[in-house]
Amino acid sequence: MSDTDFEIRWGQYEALVTTRGGALRQLRHRGRNLVVPFGENGEIPDFRGVICAPWPNRVVEGKYSAEGRQLRLPLNDLANGAALHGLVFNKNWKTLEVTEDSLSMGYEVKHSDAYPFNLYIEVHYRVDEGGLHGTVRSTNQGTGTAPYGVCPHPYLVAGDAPLDEWSVRIPAAEVMLVSSERMIPGEVVPVEGQPYDFRCERELGDIQLDHAYTGISRDEDDRARVQLFDPSGSGVELSWDSQWPWLQVHTADKPHDPSRIGLAVEPMSCPPNAFNSGVDLIRMGPAESHEASWSISALSRCDLPPVRRGYGQPG
Known part of the structure; x- marks a missing residue:
């Protein structure tokens, strides 16, 4: 291990x-x-497992305005002309504390022409009998009001069968459509009657998803849960708190192998291109902080109670 x-x-x-x-x-x-x-050396493929901040997903053409200035972010999705997943996914974070069951890391985003703000971001991982728990906390250490968004980027695995045979439940009533070219975010529509409706668990099949969901339903603990199952009965759950009102789901389609090897499930504090739309964008003033958490746990059909009707699901 490195x-x-x-x-x-x-x-x-x-x-x-x-x-x-x-x-x-x-x-x-x-x-x-x-x-x-992913491996211990080299570039992280497909943003697997990274922390995306100070924005999740994309900023179209990398252009946005803040505090009366027109700004431009570096493009790292040249095919679609977008700035993807923030400024810290390819940086080396500083280790803050390590124990047998937990780890904390931090990274300082320093003022630049592209993002003229100073943020300090910490992520804390912990495992217990309930699975893995992550918390990300960011603080504005500068003097300006910083536009901000965040998401974790795990690709979930339900089991050994192909992704097409996995079934999923996504507790979301609305989905953001995207253009077929350049992945430009469009209108938000109800999922009802759409192929993107997974409020009741169903098989993924050959659907291709790279969409942001909202209208999230939550349980009595104010947490939302995506559950994913393999035909064998093994499964995985990702749950998240109310600080993430959006959820990106991506079937990891590639024009080459390996393709569709996991389901990206990404709680987001704001939708794609929020730096321009302003939708759910966090405007973090000096000394202000934002904190959000998520968890990943193993599931098994044999360990679960009968399927609950909840989360605003039909049926």
Whole structure:
């Protein structure tokens, strides 16, 4: 194991986290992968497990305005002309604290021409009998009001069968449509009657998803939950708190192999292109902070009670 990677464990859960991108590199339960892992060297493929900040998803053409200034972010999605996933996914974070079952890392986003603000971002990972728990907290250390958004970027794995055979439940009543070219965000529409409606668990099949959901339904603990199952009965759940009103879901389609090897499930504090639309954009004043949390846990059909009708689902 490299000196950038750390193992944390509790009971039957074990995770590898890395200072590269503040990322979750691997998560296993009883030896079974719950996320698509990646290697200890080289570039992180497909943003797997990274922390995306100070914006999630894309800023179209990298252009936005803040505090009366027109600004331009570097483009890293040249095919679609967009700035993807923030400024910290490819940085080396500083290790703050390591224990047997937890790890904290931090990264300072310094004032630049593209993003003229100073943020300090910390991510804390912990494992216990309930799975892996992540918390990301950002603080504005500058004098201006910083536009801000954040998301984790795990690719979930339900089991050994192909993704097309997995079934999923997504507790969201609305979805943001995107253009077929350049992935430009469009209008938000109800999922009812759309192929994107997964409020009741159903098989993914050959659907291609790279969409932001909202209208999220939550349980009595004010948490939302995506549940994903393999035909064998194994599964995985990602839950998140109310600080993330959006959810990006992506079937990881590629024009080449490996394709569709996991389902990206990304709680987001704001939708794609929020730097321009302003929708749910956090405007963080000096000394203000934002904190949000999520969890990933193993599921098994045999351990679950009968399917609950909830989360605003039909039926």
